[in-house]
Amino acid sequence: MSTAKMLRRSTEAVALRGEVGRLPPSLSGIARRFSSSPSSSSSLASPNNVAEAATVAEASSSSGGTVSSGGEETARPGSLLWRVIKSSVLLASTAVAGGAAYVTYAFDVDTVEQKLSALKSAKDFRASDEANIFEKLRTAVYTTSLGAGTSVAEFYIDTRKNLEDQIRGIAAPSSSKLLPDLLPHEKGTFTLVLDLNETLLYSDWKRDRGWRTFKRPGVDAFLEKLAQHYEIVVYSDQLNFYVEPVLERLDQKGCIRYRLSRDATQYTNGKHLRDLEKLNRDPSRVIYLSGHAKETTLQPDNALPVKPWKLEADDTVLLDMLPFLEFVAKQRPADIRPVLASYEGLDVPTEFRERTKELQRKLAGRKQTTRLWRGSSV
Structure with missing residues (x-):
């Protein structure tokens, strides 16, 4: 072989080795084996080697990079x-989450537990000895599926109970006894x-000055006037850091005995x-x-609604309520x-005035009758 031909083949072999590092993992091993073979460089282009390389490349391309060195398919990221x-997995997780959300929305815990008891009873079902092999197999598959379902349901019930207990702890008032006992001499006091907002005051926000x-x-x-007859309590659904400073400015004479804020309310259906x-x-x-008495208490029988105040300058509702409330206290x-x-x-003030006038007319009539009776007996 001439010196020029040997140099050309040596150059081709070196170039091939340089390209091996840039080949896919599935081809680099074969290329290294061929390039390091002691046989002549002409074997690189033999029909068998070309066919093998083409087969491996095609398999690697069609499988998306899932062919291992042993020819087994493996699950790699991106395959x-x-x-x-x-x-x-995503589909199954979505189905489980959707099912749990529907059950939570549609049924309470007691209903779910009743349905779970029915599932447990069905899980213990056994095929009769006379049943054929297919019936026994179907029963076995059915009871096994129910067993898995009941396990999931039990986990769901335990989790839901724990969550609902925690939510009740947050939603309930901070104490079951919000006020201390009345003093002995105040036992008959009303x-x-x-309420605070739209009852005693109004908070307004504007861009140029913020909240006022x-x-x-x-x-x-x-x-x-009413502090002389009542134990006055402000019970607001606002946070304490809002209630306290507002009442400090509002009640400078100490007429309000107790102040309750949001942590003393019961959170139900999105309302405090x-x-x-x-x-x-x-x-x-x-x-x-309150300006919203009926819809903001759990005891509407104790509610005395008044017109909500929204900065009307001619409002006289609080002063109009004084005669009725003073009469009740006395x-x-x-x-x-x-x-x-x-x-x-x-309208309580108007109705109270009418009833008062009617009572006065009746009393005046009784007095007149008494005078006439006494006059005729003389």
Whole structure:
């Protein structure tokens, strides 16, 4: 062989070795084997070697990189098999989450437990000895599936109970006894529970000045007069860091005895409701006055609705309510709830004035009758 031909082949072999490092893993091993073979370089282009390399390359391309050195298919990230597995897991997780969400929405825990008991009973079913092999096989598959289902259901029930217990702990008032006991000499005193926003004041926000709080007309006289007859409690659904500074400015004479904020409310269906039973007071002697009284308490029988205040300058609602509330405090009815029910749907100040006039007419008539009777007996 001539010197020029040997140099050309040596150069080709070196170039081939340089390209091996850039080949896919499935081809680099074969290329190295061929390039390091002691046989002549002409064997690199033999039909058998070319066919083998082409077969391996085609297999590697069609399998998306899943052919291992032993010829077995493996699930590597990015491969078709890997994508199928990942999609299946995602689909199953979505189905489980959707099923749990539907069950949580549609059924309470007691209903789910009843259905679980029925599943457990069905799980213990056994095929009779006379059944054929296919019937026994079908029964075995059915009971095995139910066993897996009941295990999942038991886990779901335990998890849901724990979550609901935690939610109840957060949603419930901070204490079952929100107020201390009344003093002995105050046992017959009525408790007047007042809402804050749109009842005693109004908070307004504007871009140029931010938040500002306005006192309702007559609120100072309202608090001062009723503090002489009632135990006054403000019960708000706002956070404590809002309630405290606002009441510090509003109640500078100390007419409000207790202040309750959001942590004392009951969170139900997206609303913070006042639970008057947690006040540690006789419900027959509790009045809840609010611009949204009926819809913001768990005890609507104790509610005394007033018109919500939204910065109307001519508002006189609080002052108009004074005669009725002072009359109740002096008369001390055995149970305030029937009294409030008799004013349901009516404007309380107007109706109270009418009833007062009617009572005065009746009293005047009785006095006139007494005078006539005494005059005729003389």
